[in-house]
Amino acid sequence: MADILRTALYLFISVFVILNYGLLLNGLVRKIVARAHGRVGPPIWQPWLDILKTYAKRSAISHGVMFFLGPIFRLAGGLGTYLFIPAIYGSVMFANLSFSGDLLLVMYFIFFGQLGMALGAGEGGHPNSAIAVGRGLSQMTSFELPFALSVIALAIQYHSLSITEIVAAQQGGILNWTIFTNPLATFAGLFALLGMNMHSPFDIVLAPQEVPIGPPTEMQSSFLGILQTNRAIFLSAKLVLFMNLYLGGATNIFAMMLKTFMLYMLSVVVGVSFPRFRTEQSIRFFLGVPTLLGLAAVIIFML
Amino acid sequence: MTKETKHNPSILENNGLPEFERDYFCDARPEQSRPLAKYIEKFLNWARANSLWLLGFGTGCGAVELRPLMTARYDMYRYGIAPRPTPRQSSVFIIGGYASVKTTKRIIRSYEQMQQPKFVIALGSCPINGGMYWDSYNTINRIDHYIPVDVYIAGCMPRPESIIAGFDLLKKLIKEGQAEGANKYIENLDWYKANQKKIIKDWNMPDYNW
Amino acid sequence: MKEIIQRLKQQFTISNVNQQRVDLTFLSVKKEQAVSLISYLRDFEKFSHLVFLTAVDRVEDIQFQLTYMLHNYNTHQDLGIRVLIDREKAEMASIHHLWKQAGTYQRELKEMFGIDFPGSPRVDESFILEGWDNIPPMRRDFDTKKYSEETYFPRPGRESHDPESYMKSKLYPEGDA
Amino acid sequence: MFTPDRSKYPEIVDGKAVIDLDSGKYLKLWQGPQHPGVTGNMSLELIVCGDEVVDCKTHVGYLHRGFEKLMERRKFIQNFPIVCRICVPEPDTNEYLYAAAVEEVAGIKIPEQAKWLRTLNMEMSRLTSYLMWIGGHAGAFGLGPIGQWAVTHRDYMLDLFEEWTGGRVYHMYMIPGGVRNILPDGFDRRLEDTLQKIEKLMSEIEKVMLNNAVFKMRAVGLGIITKDMIDRYGVVGPIARAAGMKRDVRKNSPYLMYEHLDFDIITGTKSDAYERLLVRFREMFQSIDLIRQIMKYIDNSKNIHTKLPNVLHWKIPAGETYVKAESTRGEYGYFVVTDGSELPRRVYVRGPSYSHAVALLEDLIINVNIADVAGLMTSLHTYPPEIER
Structure with missing residues (x-):
């Protein structure tokens, strides 16, 4: 019993930290993007205010049961992704619920939230959300391919499907990181990360000039608040996962912050400097070089 | 869009809608929302005042000064103001200058779709008294007869600095708890509706857009 | 330009030729001949660009004056063709088959002046106004100030003065301005 | 002749496509008026099949103020402050054209220095308007930083305007008879x-x-306008020039002092969105060059205004005229009819977006991906207030 309580407490702390870290990352990035625009940008605590404000709305309109469930599925997806990733290697508190086959479960959870959101957004009835959901799902399917190939290559390389073991195998010096031992798989994975983070040129789901912010068009008040919460958790969860897989994990919280921040900056820098792809261009992109890189990585380690 | 479960004795008639469409829309009257306990409400008002999302709807020529406001020269993001493309999520509606009848219809629809609390800033002299187009057959003279307005910013065009000053005033009003335009609208719904229906001749939308 | 007018005079009855500028000429033509004149100008005289089509309400003659402005890109000449039509039964042959954008102009004229162009695409759909139930607003007998005051709740306190007498009384109380 | 490829339709009856919205194959999508991807306040009623647009109707009129009616009940000089409100990003074209039309009918000659100042004002406003446009165009393709940079630099130009004319957005500078200040x-x-x-x-x-x-x-290959469409749809300005047509009012029928300036008509060949951007981009450089040329002729000691009769009861003899100028979107014109009274009889404003945004856009947009609708619209540089006025 005490074990369970302790685990629950640890999980709670872990989620709380990662939520705030996600929001901080968000605020930081807004500031950095603003500098690229030549602006000062919003204060760094703006994401907290935004989230508080959306929860504090006095009215909320629902369009049906699925509309309720959409954001909840999304949050479940985000939480699920995070809870099965060991955030900090060797830390009991941030080990979360990691177990031997967690990599597969995490990959499933990355998908899960999107699907839930698709149902919720569809119930909203706004045609733009429907279009954006279609775009999102097709793009996701396409970046899932290089990502899956990259993960398969990693699984072959490390003979494991446990994130903890993959991180453990990368310890002992910078040259043990996957980015140096298996650069092909790493680059395939990083391309997929660009797609997952949905910054330009892969921001076809939220594309404000095309389908004004897409799936959450009808979401308001606490529905949007849940989505914002999820965005912070899911973002950091993805970054932590990629850090674990490719950058050797982290042994303390500062290393984690540094590495995830660098990973996120990759998306941000690419996002600031490129316009948006069309849907089919994006799909074609993922099925091109990144997939070939992934395939090559798998084949090399098969041999 | 499904029906709300709440039932109110006075039901909106929705008689502008064709028969088969009435089912799609909620016909309950909107209700005023109550502020929470004093200190909680104060805290939330502080959050609301510092995170103003404005609806990206350039209704008139005032929208041209929102562009400099959003960009590096004046940078409204510094003050927690950000544009939002959908009325569902935004909390500030900027009436950008004159509103023609056709636009007024969209303004009303968008305004009603915004969630409470919601605030309105009217830019320029045209929404105040018609401004330059006071004798035009197609622009309304006073926007406060159709939707409640919290802050007016006079001028043609108001400079970005004065828009920022207007936002400051709005923030002050919100923090003091005086920006209750949404409740005022619901309280005087019949008066507003009568005014709106007087100018919008082909009323083919529900009486209140949930 | 003179030669073109000469050639036109052989085929059409044109009147009131007025050369406003070196590159701008106006002429009047009968309603029945207008469309064939415009087609001729477009196809044989290289007036290939329809600049605009608009109407002037000549309410005192109970007539509308339509003006078709054509432009020749080779000689850079503008040619305005005035057509007078009856105001009571305002109707004119459409030229949407010559230029695509003519349909838009005709839609606007139908709405703002009440001039009908049978056969023009979407001519009966409202173009600018929505749910307008008064007389077409651009007609001279429509009083926009009166309409605005009756409809749009003018804010009390606005005074309007005749600028001449007001300035005289304010600025030059004794002298003559 | 260009006819859009409507082969995706089930059938076409009398030139109109029969679209059965209940079939579930098509989706009606309103783009605007409240939509960040639409220029200004207008809306597109799109019918989409999959990701492609199969039919489009443009709806304008959200910004209709009835300028032409208002001008008929204001005196000539009273009209002067309202004409610039017709087009917000580039008001000076309106000011110039109104002043020029009134001057022409009234038979007033303006001093040469006033013409130079007007030319300078027009070129500066062209540059200003293009800066705003290029920001919007980049934004439509999701390239945010350009919008931020360009609009900021537009603001520097507005500062100059403010210093010079006293107005930031609306300058009200060119009054009939000359200009207001040196x-x-x-x-x-x-x-x-x-x-x-x-x-x-x-x-x-x-x-x-x-x-x-x-x-x-x-952008390459988006919205190609072929040469035979140019006349059929009344295409003017940079869009026509991008198709290789040498059409520039500044050169073809010079007004103000453009005949004394050294410049060429910039043309393109491919006539797609990218080429149109390129043409406008080179015209921005041309504009900068022209401003530098004009500055050599500016002499602040010369007279800039003709003496007018008392403008409050200024009766202008009966007449009619059409004056035109090259705006950033193409040929802009004013058709003024007077009847000898103190009020103009009719002022018609010919905005170039009129034909671009309705007839041309409705046909050009067929078979375009929904993602490109915003980019196509901005590449035509439509500006709604000059359509509905």
């Missing part, structure tokens, strides 16, 4: 500084936008 001291130096800033910005835009592979993937 250039302030040191204006030429500050103008040159700003022009250099803008030139630097342009070289950055060239790197980030024009040479950007993803941008090229989107």
Whole structure:
């Protein structure tokens, strides 16, 4: 019993930290993007205010049961992704619920939230959300391919499907990181990360000039608040996962912050400097070089 | 869009809608929302005042000064103001200058779709008294007869600095708890509706857009 | 330009030729001949660009004056063709088959002046106004100030003065301005 | 002759496509008026099949103020402050054309120096308007930073306008009979500084936008306007020039002082969205060059205004005229009819967007991906207030 309580407490702390870290990352990035625009940008605590404000709305309109469930599925997806990733290697508190086959479960959870959101957004009835959901799902399917190939290559390389073991195998010096031992798989994975983070040129789901912010068009008040919460958790969860897989994990919280921040900056820098792809261009992109890189990585380690 | 479960004795008639469409829309009257306990409400008002999302709807020529406001020269993001493309999520509606009848219809629809609390800033002299187009057959003279307005910013065009000053005033009003335009609208719904229906001749939308 | 007018005079009855500028000429033509004149100008005289089509309400003659402005890109000449039509039964042959954008102009004229162009695409759909139930607003007998005051709740306190007498009384109380 | 490829339709009856919305194959999508991807306040009623647009109707009129009616009940001089409100990003074209039309009917000659100042004003406003446009165009393809940079630099130009004319957005500078004031001291130096800033910005835009592979993937081949469409749809301005037509009012029928300036008509060949951007981009450089040329002729000691009769009861003899000028979107014109009274009989404003945004856009948009609708619209540089006025 005490074990369970302790685990629950640890999980709670872990989620709380990662939520705030996600929001901080968000605020930081807004500031950095603003500098690229030549602006000062919003204060760094703006994401907290935004989230508080959306929860504090006095009215909320629902369009049906699925509309309720959409954001909840999304949050479940985000939480699920995070809870099965060991955030900090060797830390009991941030080990979360990691177990031997967690990599597969995490990959499933990355998908899960999107699907839930698709149902919720569809119930909203706004045609733009429907279009954006279609775009999102097709793009996701396409970046899932290089990502899956990259993960398969990693699984072959490390003979494991446990994130903890993959991180453990990368310890002992910078040259043990996957980015140096298996650069092909790493680059395939990083391309997929660009797609997952949905910054330009892969921001076809939220594309404000095309389908004004897409799936959450009808979401308001606490529905949007849940989505914002999820965005912070899911973002950091993805970054932590990629850090674990490719950058050797982290042994303390500062290393984690540094590495995830660098990973996120990759998306941000690419996002600031490129316009948006069309849907089919994006799909074609993922099925091109990144997939070939992934395939090559798998084949090399098969041999 | 499904029906709300709440039932109110006075039901909106929705008689502008064709028969088969009435089912799609909620016909309950909107209700005023109550502020929470004093200190909680104060805290939330502080959050609301510092995170103003404005609806990206350039209704008139005032929208041209929102562009400099959003960009590096004046940078409204510094003050927690950000544009939002959908009325569902935004909390500030900027009436950008004159509103023609056709636009007024969209303004009303968008305004009603915004969630409470919601605030309105009217830019320029045209929404105040018609401004330059006071004798035009197609622009309304006073926007406060159709939707409640919290802050007016006079001028043609108001400079970005004065828009920022207007936002400051709005923030002050919100923090003091005086920006209750949404409740005022619901309280005087019949008066507003009568005014709106007087100018919008082909009323083919529900009486209140949930 | 003179030669073109000469050639036109052989085929059409044109009147009131007025050369406003070196590159701008106006002429009047009968309603029945207008469309064939415009087609001729477009196809044989290289007036290939329809600049605009608009109407002037000549309410005192109970007539509308339509003006078709054509432009020749080779000689850079503008040619305005005035057509007078009856105001009571305002109707004119459409030229949407010559230029695509003519349909838009005709839609606007139908709405703002009440001039009908049978056969023009979407001519009966409202173009600018929505749910307008008064007389077409651009007609001279429509009083926009009166309409605005009756409809749009003018804010009390606005005074309007005749600028001449007001300035005289304010600025030059004794002298003559 | 161009006819859009409507082969995706089930059937076409009398030139109109029969679209059964209940079949579930098509979706009706309203783009605007409250939509960030629409220029100004207008809306497109799109019918989409999958990701492609199969039919489109443009709806305008959200900004209709009835200018033409209002002008009929204002005196000639009273009209002068309202004409500039017709087009917000580029009000000076309206001011000039109204003043020029009134001057022509009234038979007033304006001093040469006033003409130079007007020319300077027109070129500066062209540059200002293009800066705003290039920001919007980049934004439509999701390239945010360009919008931020360009609009900021537009603001530097607005500062100059404010210093010169007293107005930031609406300058109300060119009154009938001349212009209102001379250039302030040191204006030429500050103008040159700003022009250099803008030139630097342009070289950055060239790197980030024009040479950007993803941008090229989107814009090349988008919305091709063939040569035979140009006359049929009444296409003017940079769009026509991008199709290789030498059509520029400044050169073809010179007004103001353009015949004394040295410039060429910039044309393109491919006539797609990218080519149109390129043409406008080169015209921005041309505009900077023209401003520098004009500054050589400015002499603040000369007379800038003709003496007018008392404008409050200024009766202008009966007549009619059409004057035109090249705006950033093409030929802009004013058709003024007077009847000998103190009020104009009819003022008609011919905005270039009129034909671009309705007839041309409705046909050009067929078979375009929904993602490209915003980019196509901005590439036509439509501006709604001059459509509905």
